[in-house]
Amino acid sequence: MAQPQIKLYYKNVFADVIGDEHGITTNQFDDLAVLTSPLIARLNKQKEEEDSSTPYRKLPLRKDIRDDVKDMAADVKADCDTLVVLGIGGSALGNIALQTALNPFMYNIDDKQRSGPRLFVLDNVDPAQLASFFDWLEDGLGRTIFNVISKSGRTSETAAQLLYVRKLLTDKLGPDACKKQIIATTDEKAGTLRTIVQKEGYRSLIVPDRVGGRFSVLSAVGLFSAEMCGIDIDALLAGAADMDAKVSCENFKKNPAAINAAINFHFYTRGKKTSVMMPYSNALKDMADWYRQLWAESLGKSTDVKGNRIERIGPTPIRALGATDQHSQVQLYREGPNDKLFTFLKVKEFNGEIETGPAPRCTSDLDFLANIKMSTLLNNEKLATEYALLQDRRPCLTILFDKVDAYTVGQFICLFEVTTSFAGALFNINPYDQPAVELGKEATFALMHKPGEYKKGWTYRDFADEIRSRTDIDEEFLV
Numbered sequence: 099m100a101q102p103q104i105k106l107y108y109k110n111v112f113a114d115v116i117g118d119e120h121g122i123t124t125n126q127f128d129d130l131a132v133l134t135s136p137l138i139a140r141l142n143k144q145k146e147e148e149d150s151s152t153p154y155r156k157l158p159l160r161k162d163i164r165d166d167v168k169d170m171a172a173d174v175k176a177d178c179d180t181l182v183v184l185g186i187g188g189s190a191l192g193n194i195a196l197q198t199a200l201n202p203f204m205y206n207i208d209d210k211q212r213s214g215p216r217l218f219v220l221d222n223v224d225p226a227q228l229a230s231f232f233d234w235l236e237d238g239l240g241r242t243i244f245n246v247i248s249k250s251g252r253t254s255e256t257a258a259q260l261l262y263v264r265k266l267l268t269d270k271l272g273p274d275a276c277k278k279q280i281i282a283t284t285d286e287k288a289g290t291l292r293t294i295v296q297k298e299g300y301r302s303l304i305v306p307d308r309v310g311g312r313f314s315v316l317s318a319v320g321l322f323s324a325e326m327c328g329i330d331i332d333a334l335l336a337g338a339a340d341m342d343a344k345v346s347c348e349n350f351k352k353n354p355a356a357i358n359a360a361i362n363f364h365f366y367t368r369g370k371k372t373s374v375m376m377p378y379s380n381a382l383k384d385m386a387d388w389y390r391q392l393w394a395e396s397l398g399k400s401t402d403v404k405g406n407r408i409e410r411i412g413p414t415p416i417r418a419l420g421a422t423d424q425h426s427q428v429q430l431y432r433e434g435p436n437d438k439l440f441t442f443l444k445v446k447e448f449n450g451e452i453e454t455g456p457a458p459r460c461t462s463d464l465d466f467l468a469n470i471k472m473s474t475l476l477n478n479e480k481l482a483t484e485y486a487l488l489q490d491r492r493p494c495l496t497i498l499f500d501k502v503d504a505y506t507v508g509q510f511i512c513l514f515e516v517t518t519s520f521a522g523a524l525f526n527i528n529p530y531d532q533p534a535v536e537l538g539k540e541a542t543f544a545l546m547h548k549p550g551e552y553k554k555g556w557t558y559r560d561f562a563d564e565i566r567s568r569t570d571i572d573e574e575f576l577v
């Protein structure tokens with residue numbers, strides 16, 4: 099049987115389908131091809147440069163990383179019933195997305211459906227959630243591995259979780275437990291977490307140089323939990339490598355990432371500044387969450403590639419889920435402002451299936467739902483929503499999955515990462531930094547009483563005073 103694939107379907111963005119006022123005309127599409135084509139060669143060249151800004155594109159071929167991940171997993175898997183990932187943002191969302199996409203819905207609950215440890219990704223510091231989790235974990239603590247992931251090693255949320263876990267392991271299981279049960283994934287040489295690894299003797303994996311969090315899912319960041327939980331990481335990387343070849347194609351009309359980015363860019367410039375990704379598949383729902391971070395953090399920028407101030411740029415990504423959100427969002431999507439581009443994710447062959455039963459004799463109202471496959475209903479709901487949106491002249495893209503497996507998920511990840519690179523180039527911004535996130539991180543340090551200087555002549559204490567002057571509750575406005 100042929101290898102399952104994903105494909106981008108883009109007919110329903112054209113003026114022929116939704117009219118000139120909202121659709122893309124053939125001439126406009128040709129202009130987009132002219133604008134985007136040179137970027138393909140530019141991105142291909144960038145990929146090969148020694149100090150490339152896109153080293154993420156080489157990850158699918160990094161056998162060294164794959165081997166390290168497999169060796170580490172082989173070392174710890176037999177003694178591990180529960181794997182806990184500590185991380186946030188790009189150090190967590192890929193792990194969650196892979197697990198939701200590629201393992202069964204009841205993976206953590208049903209031993210029959212598990213081919214590895216239970217997986218929990220703790221990507222917040224909500225005390226109630228953590229208290230409940232660690233309360234549950236108590237008896238199983240000795241057979242738990244903690245994978246703490248932080249590229250910088252200085253992210254407060256992840257660092258605070260690590261401090262708690264160190265204390266817990268040491269108090270409950272003795273001084274050597276951390277060395278046995280903590281695996282740190284961080285920068286190879288620099289950063290606080292690397293220092294802790296070296297001084298306290300934890301095992302570790304590497305976040306490759308210059309690969310930012312949201313582009314790191316195909317490094318040890320995402321691969322370790324995937325490998326532990328029985329996901330075929332070879333197929334995942336093979337799918338990504340296959341897509342990387344497709345998105346390197348210098349013929350615009352055969353390059354799905356270039357077309358995807360060009361269409362997104364075009365609609366943004368015409369006032370459709372919101373991008374809704376709507377999978378009709380629960381397996382893909384967290385892939386849409388992963389995409390949301392990738393798109394938002396990469397493209398929301400106020401300076402161009404040279405650092406000059408520009409008119410602020412930023413398509414707003416929204417995650418929706420079909421059919422669930424038909425009953426929550428579609429009223430807005432059809433009758434609200436026509437300011438959105440929709441990207442559906444549709445699956446041909448699902449990884450499980452059930453059929454409804456016979457209709458009750460007392461009424462013929464439900465006959466049309468009798469003895470049908472749920473996949474038929476779900477996929478027809480996608481068509482129904484798409485049709486309804488097209489009636490209101492809303493542009494729609496679809497990513498068609500032959501099926502959701504490691505190979506097609508690898509393709510999807512690569513497609514959207516490279517689409518983001520193309521979009522960054524079209525907007526003339528740097529999609530690989532996140533300066534605006536840094537301010538919040540530094541402000542947290544200040545409020546948490548970090549000592550020392552924040553900026554020249556300005557201590558963290560001064561900074562905390564400034565923050566409080568803007569954020570302390572003013573009773574006058576409290577009702």
Ligand code: PA5
Nearest residue numbers: 187188189248249250253311312
């Ligand atoms: O994409 C990014 O760069 C961010 O979302 C980071 O992944 C996130 O802030 C966590 O950073 P770190 O891995 O350094 O703890």
